[in-house]
Amino acid sequence: MWSLILNRILVAVPTLLLVTLFVFALQRLLPGDPLLTMAGEERDPAVLEHLRHLYGFDRPLPVQFVIWLREVAAGNFGASLRTGEPVLKLIGQTLPVTVQLATASILIAMLIGIPMGVLSAVRKGSWVDYLANIISLTGLSIPHFWLGIILILVVSVELQWLPASGYASVFDDPVRALQTTIMPAFVLGSGLAATLMRHTRSAMLEVLGLDYIRTARAKGLLPRAVILKHAFRNALVPIVTLSTLLFGQLLAGAVLTEQVFTIPGFGKLIVDAVFNRDYGVVQGVVLCTAIAFIGLNLFADVLYILTNPRMRS
Amino acid sequence: MDAQDTAFAALTPEEAIAPKKNRVAAKFFGNTRAIIGCVLVGTFLLIALLAPLIAPYDPNKTNFLAVRQAPSAVYWLGTDEIGRDILSRVMYGGIASLYAGVVAVLIALAIGLPVGLAAGWFGGWTDALISRATDALLAVPFLILAIALAAALGPSLTNAMIAIGLSQVPIFVRLTRGQVLSVKAEDFVEGARAVGVPNLLILARHITPNITAPLLVQATLTTATSIIAEASLSFLGLGQQPPAPSWGSMLNTAKNFLEQAPWMSLSPGIAIFLVVLGFNLLGDGLRDALDPREE
Numbered sequence: 136m137w138s139l140i141l142n143r144i145l146v147a148v149p150t151l152l153l154v155t156l157f158v159f160a161l162q163r164l165l166p167g168d169p170l171l172t173m174a175g176e177e178r179d180p181a182v183l184e185h186l187r188h189l190y191g192f193d194r195p196l197p198v199q200f201v202i203w204l205r206e207v208a209a210g211n212f213g214a215s216l217r218t219g220e221p222v223l224k225l226i227g228q229t230l231p232v233t234v235q236l237a238t239a240s241i242l243i244a245m246l247i248g249i250p251m252g253v254l255s256a257v258r259k260g261s262w263v264d265y266l267a268n269i270i271s272l273t274g275l276s277i278p279h280f281w282l283g284i285i286l287i288l289v290v291s292v293e294l295q296w297l298p299a300s301g302y303a304s305v306f307d308d309p310v311r312a313l314q315t316t317i318m319p320a321f322v323l324g325s326g327l328a329a330t331l332m333r334h335t336r337s338a339m340l341e342v343l344g345l346d347y348i349r350t351a352r353a354k355g356l357l358p359r360a361v362i363l364k365h366a367f368r369n370a371l372v373p374i375v376t377l378s379t380l381l382f383g384q385l386l387a388g389a390v391l392t393e394q395v396f397t398i399p400g401f402g403k404l405i406v407d408a409v410f411n412r413d414y415g416v417v418q419g420v421v422l423c424t425a426i427a428f429i430g431l432n433l434f435a436d437v438l439y440i441l442t443n444p445r446m447r448s
Numbered sequence: 449m450d451a452q453d454t455a456f457a458a459l460t461p462e463e464a465i466a467p468k469k470n471r472v473a474a475k476f477f478g479n480t481r482a483i484i485g486c487v488l489v490g491t492f493l494l495i496a497l498l499a500p501l502i503a504p505y506d507p508n509k510t511n512f513l514a515v516r517q518a519p520s521a522v523y524w525l526g527t528d529e530i531g532r533d534i535l536s537r538v539m540y541g542g543i544a545s546l547y548a549g550v551v552a553v554l555i556a557l558a559i560g561l562p563v564g565l566a567a568g569w570f571g572g573w574t575d576a577l578i579s580r581a582t583d584a585l586l587a588v589p590f591l592i593l594a595i596a597l598a599a600a601l602g603p604s605l606t607n608a609m610i611a612i613g614l615s616q617v618p619i620f621v622r623l624t625r626g627q628v629l630s631v632k633a634e635d636f637v638e639g640a641r642a643v644g645v646p647n648l649l650i651l652a653r654h655i656t657p658n659i660t661a662p663l664l665v666q667a668t669l670t671t672a673t674s675i676i677a678e679a680s681l682s683f684l685g686l687g688q689q690p691p692a693p694s695w696g697s698m699l700n701t702a703k704n705f706l707e708q709a710p711w712m713s714l715s716p717g718i719a720i721f722l723v724v725l726g727f728n729l730l731g732d733g734l735r736d737a738l739d740p741r742e743e
Contacts, residue, residue, distance in 0.1 A: 146583075149580045150580055150583040150584050150587060151584075151587075153580055153581055153583070153584035154584045154587050154588065156584075157584055157585065157588070158588075161596055161597070161600060162600070272725065272728060272729070273721075273725070275728060276672070276721055276724040276725035276728050277721050277724075278676050278679055278680070278699075278717060278720045278721065278724070280680065280683055280699065281699055281713070281716075281717030281720065281721070284699060284702065284703050284706070284713045284717065285713065285714075285717065287703075287706060288706050288710050288713065292706050292707055292710075383589070384589055386589070387589030387590070387591050387592045388589075388591065390591055390592070390595065390684075391591075391680055391683065391684070394683075394684065395703065405592065405595060405596075406595070406684055409595060409596075409599040409684075409686070410685070412599075414600075417596055417599060420592070421588055421592060421593070421596050424588060424589060424592050425584075425587045425588045428587045428588070428589060429587045432587070
């Protein structure tokens, strides 16, 4: 088991290195000189030359990459080309906002998706199964930023039940946090609920067809006990792993939701950076997201190995 | 009764003796969901193609006497903040969305297929390098990658298509590689190698035709994802640029007029939903028809 975990960690290292190479190439090799924005309207060649030297852009690309990699390894993800603020500081300010939203979203997704998937598998072919399928297909096809707009229109503008925008930390003002988070979390979570529902259904169907379930039924156990104690517990392993992976996707999926609900999170940081042509921030955010994603993937792999008795042995 | 017998028992006598192509077609057209998908995609394709002929107004023509008018007999879906007909803009917006969806998938396939073939066929270092690069690209969430690329390339519909296409490449590389690995071990491929058929010819004549089914299904489902991605980039201002109509940019404007003109946000969103639903149903239908286990 430990060699398997070690193997997963070792595989993650070259992936991480390639991600850094890719992020570096994204800024240096694509058209558009980020320093032009900093040089101002006049774009004085002397100023440009000075900036190029200052940021090390006048050195060969491999040297630039090694220097940049050394900085990244030391925890320096670069700075905003506009404000000079360290990217990690900006991420540190916005990430908790997105994590709060993502946590609420994954909870909503699990609360909707898992019971729906279990019911759909247990009553395969019934109207419950068809209804669950229709709901999941709708969840997968609906553009979530539009769902957000429609919810604002109905819940905030027409009914005036919840605020249309804003953010409050759950640690500072839990009531306000609930009011401002529930709508965007539902928008973000509904798509994931559809994915979770589909996976739960197929995992349950697979387990329900196994011999030990037949044995449990033959022993005369109550259907509820067979489903919850025997089938669901075993189907839960891939579902928990998937939820971990989905959490990583949520951090990225928050980009549009945060834009619609004007939430000052991680997604809004990258969109604002794109429009301000602040490539330093874009690069830092992409790198951070990728590292978080690889970390979550690794965590999901390890979790799968630890929770799966066959992998443990 | 073995697995094959069980599979055939599920078929009608006509289906059991029909050639495979006919069986796939019969299963596809016997699937109500697939038919609904076909109808939805076909309708939107037709509307987009015929937009210049059937749109009631010029989609970019402003009318300051008819600003933010609610749906009526004159303007079926109402007008926007500068008096443009929303129905005409939704019809023309379909061109951008469908075009972007299809072209992005073609870009992803054009790169992903040969790279995946090389990884699966040659194995060794080629495979290790390509697989790690694919893992690295998959580590950057799709939308973040598309936003970063679209931002670097500059905001336009063409660049959005390129960004979306490039972001989808790893999916096709991984799928193609996996399929090649399973087909590679088949007897007919071993036979071709044994008689000295060159690698390129084996890949083109023997491998590629045998892996098209899963690629076709993935391409259909990826078109749905790409249409949403194009709408998302346009919503953020990184796709189709004004005044050209696009469903995503229409929604971006509409969100500023939710109280004054709620109808502005309805039709573009419904259009995206229906066309994406259509491609998802079509993809699911194709998967059911082409998957031998479904028999």
